[in-house]
Amino acid sequence: MTVTGTGFDSSIELYVDGYLQQLNTYTTTSAVFDVVKINDVVTSNIKVYTSQGLPAGSDIIHTLEFTPSLLSISPLTGSAGGSIITVDGTGFGT
Secondary structure, eight states, X not given: OEEEOSSOOTTOEEEETTEEOEEEEEOSSEEEEEOOOOSSSEEOOEEEEBTTBSOTTXXXXXXXXXXXXXXXXXXXXXXXXXXXXXXXXXXXXX
């Protein structure tokens, strides 16, 4: 997820549904986050914090919709009789 604005530094944080997301890269005008955990594919609980706190204009974000993302499937092989697999990702819904 990309956040744009001004005056960003390494202290920028993004919370979605109360979960701190992982900062990937940043410049003074944008920050790219890996969304690592959310409650649902549609949310309005989004907060961005900088070293100065909650920035002006942060209330502009009303609703965000995530596209499901597949992160991993394990095991990669199974038996002919059937195997239990684990699918890991984000945005699958309930």
